[in-house]
Amino acid sequence: xxxxxxxxxxxxxxxxxxxxxxxxxxxxxxxxxxxxxxxxxxxxxxxxxxxxxxxxxxxxxxxxxxxxxxxxxxxxxxxxxxxxxxxxxxxxxxxxxxxxxxxxxxxxxxxxxxxxxxxxxxxxxxxxxxxxxxxxxxxxxxxxxxxxxxxxxxxxxxxxxxxxxxxxxxxxxxxxxxxxxxxxxxxxxxxxxxxxxxxxxxxxxxxxxxxxxxxxxxxxxxxxxxxxxxxxxxxxxxxxxxxxxxxxxxxxxxxxxxxxxxxxxxxxxxxxxxxxxxxxxxxxxxxxxxxxxxxxxxxxxxxxxxxxxxxxxxxxxxxxxxxxxxxxxxxxxxxxxxxxxxxxxxxxxxxxxxxxxxxxxxxxxxxxxxxxxxxxxxxxxxxxxxxxxxxxxxx
Amino acid sequence: xxxxxxxxxxxxxxxxxxxxxxxxxxxxxxxxxxxxxxxxxxxxxxxxxxxxxxxxxxxxxxxxxxxxxxxxxxxxxxxxxxxxxxxxxxxxxxxxxxxxxxxxxxxxxxxxxxxxxxxxxxxxxxxxxxxxxxxxxxxxxxxxxxxxxxxxxxxxxxxxxxxxxxxxxxxxxxxxxxxxxxxxxxxxxxxxxxxxxxxxxxxxxxxxxxxxxxxxxxxxxxxxxxxxxxxxxxxxxxxxxxxxxxxxxxxxxxxxxxxxxxxxxxxxxxxxxxxxxxxxxxxxxxxxxxx
Numbered sequence: 001x002x003x004x005x006x007x008x009x010x011x012x013x014x015x016x017x018x019x020x021x022x023x024x025x026x027x028x029x030x031x032x033x034x035x036x037x038x039x040x041x042x043x044x045x046x047x048x049x050x051x052x053x054x055x056x057x058x059x060x061x062x063x064x065x066x067x068x069x070x071x072x073x074x075x076x077x078x079x080x081x082x083x084x085x086x087x088x089x090x091x092x093x094x095x096x097x098x099x100x101x102x103x104x105x106x107x108x109x110x111x112x113x114x115x116x117x118x119x120x121x122x123x124x125x126x127x128x129x130x131x132x133x134x135x136x137x138x139x140x141x142x143x144x145x146x147x148x149x150x151x152x153x154x155x156x157x158x159x160x161x162x163x164x165x166x167x168x169x170x171x172x173x174x175x176x177x178x179x180x181x182x183x184x185x186x187x188x189x190x191x192x193x194x195x196x197x198x199x200x201x202x203x204x205x206x207x208x209x210x211x212x213x214x215x216x217x218x219x220x221x222x223x224x225x226x227x228x229x230x231x232x233x234x235x236x237x238x239x240x241x242x243x244x245x246x247x248x249x250x251x252x253x254x255x256x257x258x259x260x261x262x263x264x265x266x267x268x269x270x271x272x273x274x275x276x277x278x279x280x281x282x283x284x285x286x287x288x289x290x291x292x293x294x295x296x297x298x299x300x301x302x303x304x305x306x307x308x309x310x311x312x313x314x315x316x317x318x319x320x321x322x323x324x325x326x327x328x329x330x331x332x333x334x335x336x337x338x339x340x341x342x343x344x345x346x347x348x349x350x351x352x353x354x355x356x357x358x359x360x361x362x363x364x365x366x367x368x369x370x371x372x373x374x375x376x377x378x379x380x381x382x383x384x385x386x387x388x389x390x391x392x393x394x395x
Numbered sequence: 396x397x398x399x400x401x402x403x404x405x406x407x408x409x410x411x412x413x414x415x416x417x418x419x420x421x422x423x424x425x426x427x428x429x430x431x432x433x434x435x436x437x438x439x440x441x442x443x444x445x446x447x448x449x450x451x452x453x454x455x456x457x458x459x460x461x462x463x464x465x466x467x468x469x470x471x472x473x474x475x476x477x478x479x480x481x482x483x484x485x486x487x488x489x490x491x492x493x494x495x496x497x498x499x500x501x502x503x504x505x506x507x508x509x510x511x512x513x514x515x516x517x518x519x520x521x522x523x524x525x526x527x528x529x530x531x532x533x534x535x536x537x538x539x540x541x542x543x544x545x546x547x548x549x550x551x552x553x554x555x556x557x558x559x560x561x562x563x564x565x566x567x568x569x570x571x572x573x574x575x576x577x578x579x580x581x582x583x584x585x586x587x588x589x590x591x592x593x594x595x596x597x598x599x600x601x602x603x604x605x606x607x608x609x610x611x612x613x614x615x616x617x618x619x620x621x622x623x624x625x626x627x628x629x630x631x632x633x634x635x636x637x638x639x640x641x642x643x644x645x646x647x648x649x650x651x652x653x654x655x656x657x658x659x660x661x662x663x664x665x666x667x668x669x670x671x672x673x674x675x676x677x678x679x680x681x682x683x684x685x686x
Contacts, residue, residue, distance in 0.1 A: 053569050074575040086570035090588045103575030147574070 003029050003154050003187040004050065009059035011045050011211075019045040021211040022059065027155075030185040032178070034202035034219075036192055038234070042211040043191045047157050050189060051080050064154055074103075079148035080157040084164060085140045087132040087147075093119070094128040097146045118150045121180070138169045145180065156181065156188040162197065174201060195235050199223065207231045229283060229390035232383055233335035238288045238323065240383065241357035242333040245284045247277050254284065254306075257329030257355060261306045267379050273393040274384055282393070283333050285383035288323070291359035293367070294374035305376045312371045313356065322361050326373060330355040335390065429654035430454045434637070437650050454651040461631075461648060466656055468620065469627035474663075475538060476612065476623055477605040480545025484601050485594060488548055492555020492593075493586050497568060507556065514549040519610055526614050540615040541623070545605045551597040558593040559586065599671050603664055624660045631656065 004027040011020040020042040027033045035043040048054040050061060052073035061068045068076050079100075087096050098115045106114075119125045122142045132140055141161060148156055161177070162170045178201045181188050192198060198205045199219045206216040207230075215227045226232035232240050246255040251274040254261040268274055274282075292298050294307055310326035332355045359375060367373060384393040429437055431446025459466055494500075495507055521544075529540040563586060571585045609625040616622060619630060632638045635648045 051569075051573060053572070072577075073569075073572045074577070078573065080570065080573050082566045082570060084564065084566060086564065086566040088567070088571075088585060099571075100574035103580065147570075151574075 003027060003064055004033075004189065005060075005062040005065075006046070006050070007060040007062075009046065009049055009061060010057045011042070011049060011054060012057045019211055020049070023211075023213060025206060025213070025216065027187045027189060029187055032181050032188045032190065032201060032203045034190050034192060034198045034205045035208060036195055036198040036205055036234075037208035039193060040210075041208040043193075043208050044159055046208075047159055047189055047191050050155070051078060051157050052076055076155075077153050078155045078157055079151045079153040081141075081144045081148050081159065081161045083160040085132070085144040085161075087140055087143055089132055092129050092131055093124055093135070093143050093146075096132065096143055097150050100147065100151045114150050118146045121149070122146050137165050138173060141165060141173060142176075145177070149180065149184065153186065156184075156186050156190075158188065158190045160192055163192070163194070177201065196237060199235065207234060209234075225392070225394065226383070227392050227394075229285075229333070229335040229385045229392075232285050232385065232392070236287060238358040238360070240285045240287050241291075242283055242285050242335065242385075243328070243330040243355055243357070244333055244387070245282055245330060247274060247280060247282055249278055251275055251278045256284070256308050257331070259308045259328070259330070261308055263306065263379055264304075267382065270380070271384060271393055277384075277386075277393065281387050283385040283387050283390075285385065286357070286377055287381065287383075288358045288360040290377050290381040291357075291375050292361055292377075293324075293359075293365055294376045296362070296365070296376070298376075300378055304378055306379050307374055307376050309372065309374050310355075310357070312367050312369055312373055315367050315369060317363065320363060322363055322365055322367075324359040324361055324365070324367055324373070326357055326359060326375070328355040328357065332356055333387075426654055426657060430651045430658070432651060434649035434651060450651065454655050457647050458652040458655045461652075465619075465627060465631075466624075466659060469622050469624045470659060472538075472621060473606060473623035473625075473660075476541045476545055477602055479538070479542040480548075480605045481598055481601045483542070483546030484548040484551050485597060487546065488551030488597060489555050489587070489590055489594060490582065491552045492557075493559050493582055493590075495552070495556045496559035497563070497565065497586075510549045510552050510556075514553055518604075518608075522611050522614050525611070529615060535615055536617055536621065538621065541612050544611055544615075545601075545608070548597070548601050548604075551601060554597055554600075555590070555593055558590065563589055595671050599667060602667055606664055624656075628653075628656055628660060 004025070006023050006025040009020060009023040009025075010018070012018045023042075023046050025033070025046075035046060037043050045054055049056050050063075052068070052071065056069050063076055063078070088099065091099065094115050097118055098111045101111045101114060115128070116125070119128050122145060124139065124142055124146060127135060127139060132143065135143065141164075144161065148158075158177070162173050165173060174197060190197075190201065198207075202219055204216060205219050205222055207214045207222065209230050215222055215231045217225075222231060223235050226235065226240075229242065233242055243256055247253070248255060248260075251268050252263050252265070254263055308328065310328040312324060312326055314325035316323040316325070385391065386393060425442050428443060428446060430451045431448070432440070432444065432450055436444065436446065436450075495503060495510075525544050526535065529535045529544075534540040534543075568581050568585060571581045576584060606623075607625065608623075609629070612623050612626050613629075616626065619627075622630065631648060632653070635646045637646070637649050638653070
């Protein structure tokens with residue numbers, strides 16, 4: 001039995017706005033489930049419904065098999081870490097952490113013991129008598145975690161707890177949060193808009209947009225096999241390069257702007273759905289790390305690669321790699337559309353610009369701005385999408 | 396040229412400031428010096444002359460013992476009415492402001508609008524209907540006829556509403572609910588302790604309004620033993636031949652004694668303000684910046 005089960009959970013506000021649409025999700029015991037998506041996609045609303053802070057319009061929420069739709073937040077045996085920590089400013093660190101135990105009428109000696117243990121786990125012992133206003137952002141974040149941990153709940157809910165930290169601290173705390181969750185083995189739902197957190201922390205990731213779950217799977221699976229244009233463009237940093245293209249006769253050639261790219265037969269055999277798009281428009285996706293400057297030794301045979309050309313607009317040297325911003329004469333696609341099971345009105349909603357892309361190449365690569373460059377990619381690493389529905393052409 | 400302009404503008408600012416300071420402070424200084432002089436000295440000599448301690452003690456003795464310690468009785472009545480009104484006002488306005496800010500109920504916006512509307516109504520306009528109400532329940536002449544209207548303080552409700560809606564994040568209250576609080580615990584353990592600055596602010600404004608209120612007690616209290624300080628002083632003035640030549644008899648109350656009575660009336664407000672200054676500033680600034 002999954003600790004958390006969401007069955008067709010829906011939230012419609014009084015003004016008619018549907019923030020979450022038939023949200024199905026199961027979170028197993030000890031699982032770290034990430035809800036990721038852009039601002040306004042409904043991930044926080046979904047979490048707040050689990051917490052009991054938002055009324056559920058329809059659908060069923062179960063925690064440990066029991067229906068929780070009308071149960072008050074304090075009776076759901078959950079703990080939540082808020083984006084802005086929500087620490088009680090008039091209480092000390094120790095009082096903040098022990099507050100929930102106090103409300104449960106836990107004996108004072110036991111509260112002190114548990115608070116001491118929790119502060120030791122989180123490295124907060126030194127600050128136990130200070131108030132939140134006297135702490136740094138990272139310390140406050142740990143106090144918020146401590147407040148959740150000490151309760152030993154059935155479910156952890158975390159609403160973008162790292163978003164208020166600076167970049168360096170965020171990287172550090174990411175690892176710490178994941179470590180603590182693994183140690184405690186409590187089912188966790190973690191909301192973030194940061195796809196790096198989604199990729200690195202979760203056991204599974206649910207990518208959301210406009211109230212819908214577009215794909216829910218392991219992070220690497222989502223990365224390697226995105227089901228639609230939005231997931232493909234959202235996951236990955238830099239994001240996937242998406243271009244308007246046209247497949248030729250028999251889907252053996254790809255026209256990228258004015259450039260003709262010959263596709264080996266293995267592409268069609270791996271993705272037979274492409275056959276339906278012969279002589280039709282498609283969207284082709286290429287991950288930045290799949291691109292290399294032609295002639296670069298990548299361990300692959302030249303005959304297995306395809307090539308196209310572009311002009312270098314910008315070179316960003318990051319030390320361990322170089323990001324090459326280039327432009328081609330193919331039109332770039334920005335995935336903005338909404339995916340729905342309903343076939344009517346499907347529209348990838350793409351906005352096209354001049355074909356700008358990004359390639360992630362080795363730090364030894366020598367390129368200058370304005371240089372005309374030939375890029376290579378293994379066609380096995382090309383992604384294809386239906387330009388109308390946005391669905392991936394995988395099968 | 397720029398230096399000249401700067402010096403000139405600064406000098407001009409100081410002149411204006413000194414003029415306003417003189418306008419407000421000089422009468423107070425005169426008042427503080429007045430009990431140290433005789434009535435004759437006050438009229439014919441330098442208004443800022445120091446006087447003597449002997450004059451002070453004499454004036455104080457006369458004033459405080461006048462009519463069987465009437466001044467102390469008025470002081471006591473003012474304290475009872477003011478603090479009684481403040482206590483009820485706080486008990487009502489802080490939870491009301493919290494409710495308006497953080498709960499959803501039918502008519503919430505209307506109630507807020509009504510609060511604002513009543514807040515801007517002149518208090519004097521309400522005295523007659525209040526008198527009729529108090530008369531209907533036979534409360535006229537009793538302390539309750541003053542304390543209950545004093546406790547009606549929509550400005551306090553509005554201040555609390557502004558404070559709670561801008562300075563107490565909803566997530567803080569949500570965290571308390573998740574931690575096991577029912578709605579009363581959320582208010583008592585989280586919202587109320589955070590409201591110290593606003594409690595100080597409401598207390599101060601209510602105190603000043605109640606302490607200085609003349610018209611309502613004047614209408615509600617026919618019996619002089621129930622008078623608060625403003626009514627008592629006014630009564631003192633009208634009954635004293637030194638200030639009201641139409642009155643007959645010998646009453647030993649002159650300007651120095653009246654100055655003492657005025658200082659006694661002013662002192663509590665000044666003391667409360669001095670002690671509450673820090674809380675007043677933090678209460679006024681609460682919610683000004685996002686934390």
